[in-house]
Amino acid sequence: MKFKIVHTFERMRVGEVTTIHGSFKTPVFIPVATLGAMRGLDNRDLKDMGVEVILANTYHLHIRPGDQLIKELGGLHKFMNFKGVIVTDSGGFQAFSLGYGLEHGVGKIANNIFLEGIKNCSYKGEKLAFVSDNGIKFKDPKSGIVVELTPKKSMEIQSNLGSDIIFALDECTSPLSDKEYTAKALERTHRWAEECLQYYDKKQALFGIVQGGEYRDLREKSAKFMAERDFAGYGIGGSLGKSKQDMLNIIDWVTPILPEEKPRHLLGIGAVEDLFNCVERGIDMFDCVAPARWARRGHLYISPAEGGNPKNKFRIHIRNSAFRRDPKPIDRDCDCLVCQNYSRAYLRHLFVSNELLYFRLATYHNVYFILNLMKKIRESIKDCSFYELKKEWLGYV
């Protein structure tokens, strides 16, 4: 993997990551294809939308259909027939989402991502992931099967998947974890990172993950630890504090320590306001299920031209009866397949009727919208108009 920075503006960077399966421009938003599929979008859609890179989930693919099977069938690129770059996470996030995330009942994870996926199972609220010094034990809520993820195992699975960019196994802590626990988890994450460096498939590009919760000394310690080791890039993961400002502080602590010449991936973040503020602080890569999840629930992205702002989170809710007879597209400034072809009135009808086509079109628009925004952000860094663009979108600089 190569990372070439072609433009900088203050702490912001425009670059290009190149792998054997293709390249992508940074700052980039990476849509999530958990099980090797992006809602109703096929590979032709991804191509048309300009998706150069996707992120798939190691833990989920290990369970279903199995990384061994994917390897036999020629790897994940071939299995899902995606001609672009594939990133896989390490499974460490699920240590949180299926572990303390559930036990602490921490908002979006416990309620949304996980429960939606297992609504047919007999989940009753207990933790389904257990962390020890050796690794993470998962109890699959559907089959009851226990799966153990060690650093070595995570590297093996990701090698079987054949993704281009892989992540070291980490323990993703909860915002409710105290400093003592977070420090202990960080030690583990660091030991695991060294094990991953030892065992990873050298044909892949390994990213280390900076952890440490909302604690400045832990974050700085982690950033130093990772920066001193030969990773292809760096993730910033785990609990990003309790507020937007906490998140920005964490980035401010961490990025100056990380090597300039390596890409920095802020894991799991993707709201419009965050994209601006984090790119501004030197973040190169983002991934998030948000565009697809909001789409599913009826929230469609709109630009400032349609009244999008930080308060409405740049979204309309298509169920709103105001759209019942609205012949306009979702966003007049958007040149996606959906906005070029369909009215809000039609989309509202599909949403209210629970038509399958709604989910496809809504996901298409929302993902396209964010990709297009990232393109504008890249251009604004190149011509030093980032703050004008930020002002236009967020209303502040």
Add this chain to the structure above:
Amino acid sequence: MKFKIVHTFERMRVGEVTTIHGSFKTPVFIPVATLGAMRGLDNRDLKDMGVEVILANTYHLHIRPGDQLIKELGGLHKFMNFKGVIVTDSGGFQAFSLGYGLEHGVGKIANNIFLEGIKNCSYKGEKLAFVSDNGIKFKDPKSGIVVELTPKKSMEIQSNLGSDIIFALDECTSPLSDKEYTAKALERTHRWAEECLQYYDKKQALFGIVQGGEYRDLREKSAKFMAERDFAGYGIGGSLGKSKQDMLNIIDWVTPILPEEKPRHLLGIGAVEDLFNCVERGIDMFDCVAPARWARRGHLYISPAEGGNPKNKFRIHIRNSAFRRDPKPIDRDCDCLVCQNYSRAYLRHLFVSNELLYFRLATYHNVYFILNLMKKIRESIKDCSFYELKKEWLGYV
């Protein structure tokens, strides 16, 4: 609307129907877009698949989003942005599916089409459609609202929708209706047909529907009645008896009576074996939800090259563990987007994982497969090789 027959071979015909919104070749299979959407397929997909004509449902669109709203927004073509021919049914079929179909618990209608659509409602098994001489009263299971469909009203709704080909309101009887009831219903259907002729929007092409259940004299009477009136074409609807042979007998009784120069639409039929046997008897148009419904449930069409035959109904079930590591496309003879891009192993993974993309791809393949079969059938009529094709597919002539 114009219908031009360009080739004939025995009782079979190849022709073209032309309307102001485009034309389609016959014999044709018309996919069903009940609420103005075809599962996960958008208008670009329909174009790529070569869909020249679709059928939407008058009753369902009247309820949701309302034909008045669709009219305000420029009609159904504009609302769903479909650049092709739109056929709408009359609502008469729902007199059966929501009426005696439910009361008699008649298989596929009561169990599948209807209940799937209202799984969130409080339906308890009673009839939801009531036929009188004036028309059909429907009780919407979701809202409890009572909707009355008279011949005049059905014409008004279809005029508001702005479809190209419309159907006269009929009473579709149950296979469990006795002869006395069927005869009474037939009288009503005939009276209603005359009312529809009086009230229909003359910019649209009105088809009359031949009813009469499984009773030869009633069917012949109905065919004569309809043939004597100035319809643009003719539907053959209602109960087509209790066996495949009953259905073929009904077609044999009816088609010789109907005018040669008008298209004949066999309503609601679409199985592979039926398409061959009914085209052979002079049917020009078919519509059926089957390809999409089977797709949804995991049944994917295969040609004789993949072992498709009347016994397996030309379908595999993708959940079969034999496909777990099968790198082949669904059908090697199929040149659809799905077969050109994805393996059975991937589709099985999507199906088992209940991924949205499965439904899109499966529907795409199944609909394309049937459209492609119809193309082959048309070509076989043109070059008089129909019986060779039929032998190859059905194993008999």
